[in-house]
Amino acid sequence: MADNILVAVAWPYANGPLHVGHIAGTLLPADIFARYHRLRGNHVLMVSGSDCHGTPITLQANREGVAPEEVIRRYHASFIETIRSFGISFDLFTQTYTPNHYACSRAFFLKLLHNGYLRREGALVSYSESLRRFLPDRFVEGICPNCGYTKARGDQCDNCGTLHDPSQLRHPHSTLDAAPVTFRQTEHFVLALDKLEPKLREWLNSRDRSYWRTNTFDFTSNWLREGLHGRSITRDLEWGVPVPVKEEDFKDKRIYVWFDAVIGYYSAALEWAERIGAPERWRDWWQNPDARHYYFIGKDNIPFHTIIWPAMLIGYGGLTLPHDVPANEFYNLEGEKMSTSRGWALWAQDLQDRFRPDALRYYLAASAPEGRDTSWYWSEFIRRNNDELVATWGNLVHRVINLAHQHFGSVPQPGDFSEADRTILEAGGAPFRRLGRTQQRRPLQEAFGLAHRTNQYISEQEPWKLVKSNPLRARTVIYTGLQIIDHLKTLLCPFLPFSSQRVHELLGYAGTIAPLPVVEEANDPEGCNRTVLTGNYGEPSCWTPGAIPVGQTICAPELLFEKLEFEKTDEATEVSKIRRHG
Secondary structure, three states: OOOEEEEEEOOOEOOOOOEHHHHHHHHHHHHHHHHHHHHOOOEEEEEEEEEOOOHHHHHHHHHHOOOHHHHHHHHHHHHHHHHHHHOOOOOEEEEOOOHHHHHHHHHHHHHHHHOOOEEEEEEEEEEEOOOOEEOOHHHEEEEOOOOOOOOEEOOEOOOOOOEOOHHHOEEEEEOOOOOEOEEEEEEEEEEOHHHHHHHHHHHHHOOOOOOOOHHHHHHHHHHHHOOOOOEEOEEOOOOOOEOOOOOHHHOOOEEOHHHHHHHHHHHHHHHHHHHOOOOOOOHHHHOOOOOEEEEEEEHHHHHHHHHHHHHHHHHHOOOOOOOEOOEEOOEEEOOEOOEOOOOEOOEHHHHHOOOOHHHHHHHHHHOOOOOOOEEEOHHHHHHHHHHHHHHHHHHHHHHHHHHHHHHOOEOOOOOOOOHHHHHHHHHHHHHHHOOOOOOOHHHHHHHHHHHHHHHHHHHHHOHHHHHHHOHHHHHHHHHHHHHHHHHHHHHOOOOOHHHHHHHHHHOOOOOOOOOOOEEEEEEOOOOOEEEEEEOOOOOOOOOOOOOOOOOOEOOOOOOOOOOOOHHHHHHHHHHHHHHHHO
């Protein structure tokens, strides 16, 4: 029976282009997971979009001297082009600046208020005297009151995981200009996490969490260890979702970005259902107790998805809670942490213009920061492309398909299988039983290990000699090689959709196993024209390995990957240096 799988991906701020950290940390792992489950025949809904609210947007708009809408329009379009280029298969990539999302955010606010989980409280709020504006918690740093870490953020310490308010930090300062932060008294609506804590703990303790990653479990436990307190969900801002109350005191306040951003997973599902002409389909994922929700995020957002968002869902009532929150560590550049503000980043748009998408996907997946911080290294990108994509997988496909096409033109009828044949065929089925977890580097390594073993098998059997000396044996060896390639093309499809689709065609199959997203225009009722990324991924499942049909036409081979020269990467490395210092 098919499962309903929600793949929810962190919403990037629409204040700058995407860099490889966004791809390796959230977008690509989510896409690999979604593609796998579609191949298994499960019902997948993969959603995200541009986060259009918060101080990062207004600051960028102020720097450019334009309205926030202009910043959003430009970077949302940039996101969509990058996501399309990398083949990230969203069912819907939208944005939070839509009538649908505003309506959902207001409805969530009012339902929580009605259910008694929002209250008004006075609060000390971070204020920058130099910038003359209130600051979100994430724009404040200081010394952690618990462990003494010198770069603790305003809402939590990344070193010890302690939850705190900015006013509890020692020597708090703005991350925008390093100036000291002051605090001003104001009134805001607060999410009553203290009131929701018993139900949240009951939910967490009632389920198996052994499959959660260590970082997810530890961050969540650290928050709960100290007990939960109310969290402000409104701010003194000019940009964002208006607070849906009539009080005069709140007319110039907005819903805080972290509150409305997580609601985006839900609002995007409603928008998707409307777009496909089945407005009730969202219920298959959001009001289905058997549906499984996976949230692909960075480790800095763990508590918002394991505590705050589940608490909001519990307070709202009747909606599906998270199943897993596979949070990745940080992805760096040449061993140094990427920083958009310092210009030290490897921008996705620079890569997508220079290299084939599967070469990028392969290296980013192989070096993904699943259990620890990892990094993009140009030398490793070159080595893995040339040694693994070109010399291992690409070489196997080319040499076997070339032999089959040249000598038979179709899949040959095999004779009796030898022990060597049976051993490699058995090895070809094993990885299918292990792929499917949110940890993806090991299955990718196993697939390439199988490609390496198959290359050894072909070299040992020497079918190019057998076609003359022992034609029956040649047919068996070539058939075995084609069978393993057929398996590998499916195993690698979630990772390498572009080349896997081409191998699918070279093997003589019709249809699509790796559908790609498309860009569409969306016209909202209020007349807001915007672009979305969507796709039709309802293809028949084809995960279970089967026998490649004897007699099926084999096409002439072609090179799947290009060997990279150091001159090409030197040019791209210079781009990074220019971006950093320019």
